Amino acid sequence: MTRARSDDMPVDAMTGEMAEAEIARLTDLLDAANVAYHSEDDPILDDAAYDAAKRRIGAIESRFPDLKRSDSPTERVGAPASATFSKITHARRMLSLGNAFSEEDVADFARSVRAYLGLDADAPLEIVAEPKIDGLSLSLRYEEGRLVQAATRGDGLVGENVTANALCVDDIPERVEGAPELMEVRGEVYMTHADFAALNARQSEAGQKVFANPRNAAAGSLRQLDAGITASRPLRFFAYAWGELSAPLAETQMGSIERLEALGFTTNPLTEVCPTIEAMLALYARIEAQRAMLGYDIDGVVYKVNDLALQRRLGTRSTTPRWAIAHKFPAELAWTRLERIEIQVGRTGALSPVARLAPVTVGGVVVSNATLHNEDYIAGRDASGQPIREGRDIREGDWVQVYRAGDVIPKIADVDLTRRPDGADPFAFPEICPECGSAAEREPGDSVRRCSGGLTCPAQAVEKLKHFVSRAAFDIEGLGAKLVEEFHREGWIAEPSDIFTLEARHGDDTEAPLKDREGWGAQSARNLFAAIDRKRSIPLDRVIFSLGIRHVGEVVSADLARHYGDWASLIEAVDLAVPAERAHLAAEAAVVEERATAAADGRRARISDARARAWAERDVSPDARAAWDALVAVDGIGAVAAQALVSAFAQGAERASIDRLAAFLDIEPVSAPATEGSPVAGKTLVFTGTLERMTRQEAKARAEGLGAKVSGSVSAKTDLVIAGPGAGSKAKKAAELGVEVIDEDGWIALIEGA
Numbered sequence: 001m002t003r004a005r006s007d008d009m010p011v012d013a014m015t016g017e018m019a020e021a022e023i024a025r026l027t028d029l030l031d032a033a034n035v036a037y038h039s040e041d042d043p044i045l046d047d048a049a050y051d052a053a054k055r056r057i058g059a060i061e062s063r064f065p066d067l068k069r070s071d072s073p074t075e076r077v078g079a080p081a082s083a084t085f086s087k088i089t090h091a092r093r094m095l096s097l098g099n100a101f102s103e104e105d106v107a108d109f110a111r112s113v114r115a116y117l118g119l120d121a122d123a124p125l126e127i128v129a130e131p132k133i134d135g136l137s138l139s140l141r142y143e144e145g146r147l148v149q150a151a152t153r154g155d156g157l158v159g160e161n162v163t164a165n166a167l168c169v170d171d172i173p174e175r176v177e178g179a180p181e182l183m184e185v186r187g188e189v190y191m192t193h194a195d196f197a198a199l200n201a202r203q204s205e206a207g208q209k210v211f212a213n214p215r216n217a218a219a220g221s222l223r224q225l226d227a228g229i230t231a232s233r234p235l236r237f238f239a240y241a242w243g244e245l246s247a248p249l250a251e252t253q254m255g256s257i258e259r260l261e262a263l264g265f266t267t268n269p270l271t272e273v274c275p276t277i278e279a280m281l282a283l284y285a286r287i288e289a290q291r292a293m294l295g296y297d298i299d300g301v302v303y304k305v306n307d308l309a310l311q312r313r314l315g316t317r318s319t320t321p322r323w324a325i326a327h328k329f330p331a332e333l334a335w336t337r338l339e340r341i342e343i344q345v346g347r348t349g350a351l352s353p354v355a356r357l358a359p360v361t362v363g364g365v366v367v368s369n370a371t372l373h374n375e376d377y378i379a380g381r382d383a384s385g386q387p388i389r390e391g392r393d394i395r396e397g398d399w400v401q402v403y404r405a406g407d408v409i410p411k412i413a414d415v416d417l418t419r420r421p422d423g424a425d426p427f428a429f430p431e432i433c434p435e436c437g438s439a440a441e442r443e444p445g446d447s448v449r450r451c452s453g454g455l456t457c458p459a460q461a462v463e464k465l466k467h468f469v470s471r472a473a474f475d476i477e478g479l480g481a482k483l484v485e486e487f488h489r490e491g492w493i494a495e496p497s498d499i500f501t502l503e504a505r506h507g508d509d510t511e512a513p514l515k516d517r518e519g520w521g522a523q524s525a526r527n528l529f530a531a532i533d534r535k536r537s538i539p540l541d542r543v544i545f546s547l548g549i550r551h552v553g554e555v556v557s558a559d560l561a562r563h564y565g566d567w568a569s570l571i572e573a574v575d576l577a578v579p580a581e582r583a584h585l586a587a588e589a590a591v592v593e594e595r596a597t598a599a600a601d602g603r604r605a606r607i608s609d610a611r612a613r614a615w616a617e618r619d620v621s622p623d624a625r626a627a628w629d630a631l632v633a634v635d636g637i638g639a640v641a642a643q644a645l646v647s648a649f650a651q652g653a654e655r656a657s658i659d660r661l662a663a664f665l666d667i668e669p670v671s672a673p674a675t676e677g678s679p680v681a682g683k684t685l686v687f688t689g690t691l692e693r694m695t696r697q698e699a700k701a702r703a704e705g706l707g708a709k710v711s712g713s714v715s716a717k718t719d720l721v722i723a724g725p726g727a728g729s730k731a732k733k734a735a736e737l738g739v740e741v742i743d744e745d746g747w748i749a750l751i752e753g754a
């Protein structure tokens with residue numbers, strides 16, 4: 001009931017306030033997805049969902065240009081280079097590509113190219129079409145024919161130095177003959193399906209991370225600190241582009257590709273010059289038909305203007321060239337029989353329905369499970385009660401259409417009622433937890449049913465433990481998901497704090513020593529205990545994240561840690577807010593009710609009145625109210641995360657378990673931003689236009705590090721606007737409001753030395 005309903009609102013129907021909230025939500029989502037995908041090689045969204053979110057934010061921004069934030073995902077490429085590697089600033093930026101999802105989009109692309117160049121509709125325009133390889137891009141710098149540097153794309157401006165790793169890729173020559181004195185060759189690092197399957201088999205045998213798809217495997221293998229590991233991974237490289245050159249390779253795109261081939265690079269054999277749109281679409285269809293047989297993943301076809309002089313005239317937008325576009329393939333589909341629906345219980349108690357399928361090949365991968373999302377999805381309606389699949393429900397025994405969007409978790413698109421077996425009953429979604437028998441409840445406004453058993457539910461306890469030891473949480477060497485599960489089954493570890501008493505209970509001199517277990521010895525047991533001990537001292541943000549509280553992910557945890565600084569201050573603030581949290585829930589319930597009655601009476605809903613009345617009825621002390629408001633106001637938090645956090649700390653059993661854990665730890669404070677002597681501490685800043693000396697993200701991080709708040713839109717509360725070239729409406733608005741506006745040089749001068 002606390003969920004903002006901006007997420008399913010059509011863009012056309014949004015108010016400015018909803019649009020701003022939705023932009024904030026999508027920005028957070030895309031930021032997190034970008035880091036997971038580009039920096040951690042471990043996606044949290046599938047590509048279709050990612051693309052849809054990005055398109056949605058683009059649509060909102062074009063309807064509300066003033067709300068476009070300085071950190072808009074539509075203005076960025078990839079994710080910043082990881083701090084694990086040294087950094088390389090690209091001599092020429094590495095861009096992303098615009099997307100086309102339909103033939104109409106492709107025709108628009110050709111039209112806009114012609115319009116930009118002032119070409120008639122029937123003037124010849126050659127386009128090179130080639131597969132879009134689903135890997136990661138790499139830039140190779142050759143000086144006097146020798147490979148001197150290799151860099152990942154990073155955020156397009158600064159990439160990671162992976163020179164030693166690149167030298168381990170067979171298709172990448174260390175020396176080339178007859179090349180321009182200075183030559184940057186760009187292309188895609190990827191892994192074949194066969195190599196991917198073999199790698200995952202080896203990884204799983206060795207008890208190590210298995211990769212979700214070949215792209216993640218390629219990225220994870222290239223981005224290794226130890227190039228020896230890269231060398232053991234079978235990576236390949238297709239060259240398709242270039243960066244800085246001391247002399248041109250050729251006068252056309254195709255000519256340049258041929259030149260790269262002649263220099264000893266591998267280029268894609270399906271590359272062709274297309275004289276017309278019809279030829280482009282025909283090649284697209286041919287490549288799509290061959291997709292499953294290629295032996296490596298491609299996710300579309302890239303079209304590029306062939307004439308390099310025209311490419312130069314067309315130039316680039318902020319993140320994409322005007323002379324190229326990626327024509328994406330639709331998600332792949334296959335029909336199969338749904339044998340059973342099983343319910344899995346997750347870390348937060350969510351009951352997730354999973355379809356067990358008769359195995360079927362989708363896009364070259366055998367699929368036997370698919371997510372069914374939630375009970376509404378099975379019943380054929382969405383969260384607001386509107387029919388999906390025209391209201392067709394899904395039953396055990398049905399024939400269903402499966403698709404893999406972006407290769408993560410397969411989904412079900414449709415069901416074939418003509419093949420439904422006789423006597424199939426509608427699926428009865430359980431109202432008690434299949435793992436512990438507690439009531440499974442569904443809060444109004446929530447699409448998910450949750451087990452109310454909390455820590456007494458073994459499924460939740462195990463999932464919480466797995467989360468606790470995960471990489472972004474405690475990350476204890478040697479204590480992975482499998483082992484935690486085993487210890488839990490054995491009764492050795494019931495909750496996180498038990499990890500820290502493991503040695504006392506199962507050390508060498510105990511009755512059931514770990515070293516005597518099968519597969520263990522004195523040394524390996526000692527290693528595990530030592531690894532656990534090393535994590536007794538741990539930064540605050542990791543501790544918060546490790547608790548596995550709903551809506552409190554890595555980003556929110558970091559925000560909380562930065563704001564409160566240490567554990568005691570956080571606990572104090574949250575404890576103070578406890579009485580207000582119930583009132584907040586009551587108020588949000590009152591808002592839902594007011595909306596419904598207002599709609600029934602055909603009048604405008606009086607939301608703020610309803611909220612105020614509910615708060616007044618609850619009689620919350622001013623201190624508690626102030627503590628609650630302060631928590632919600634912490635940058636990056638909001639009511640949803642605040643509510644989840646407070647309720648976790650307020651609950652008897654959960655709180656007791658948190659306290660037991662904290663007692664074993666030395667929780668390292670996170671230093672607050674150095675605001676002393678900061679010229680912008682406490683001020684609200686807006687960045688607009690193009691920054692040339694630092695990226696937006698860097699500028700934002702810098703400003704926040706100095707204690708400033710960075711906002712996306714100019715208002716009377718804005719203290720300072722930093723406007724680069726191309727600043728439009730925001731700079732104008734600032735002038736109208738009398739807000740101070742400075743340029744980038746002014747900004748750098750201001751913060752220099754701070």
Ligand SMILES: NC(=O)c1ccc[n+]([C@@H]2O[C@H](COP(=O)([O-])OP(=O)(O)OC[C@H]3O[C@@H](n4cnc5c(N)ncnc54)[C@H](O)[C@@H]3O)[C@@H](O)[C@H]2O)c1
Binds near residue numbers: 037038044077187
């Ligand atoms: N699942 C997620 O959470 C998530 C997160 C971020 C990005 N993504 C996916 O990545 C895409 C966006 O990332 P992006 O910025 O890399 O854009 P992109 O993948 O749409 O296109 C740009 C990239 O295509 C690659 N490419 C492959 N073959 C090419 C060729 N022949 N010519 C030119 N380029 C070629 C290059 O690496 C280039 O950088 C999205 O469409 C999304 O599907 C997914």
Ligand SMILES: [Zn+2]
Binds near residue numbers: 434452454459460
């Ligand atoms: Zn349960």
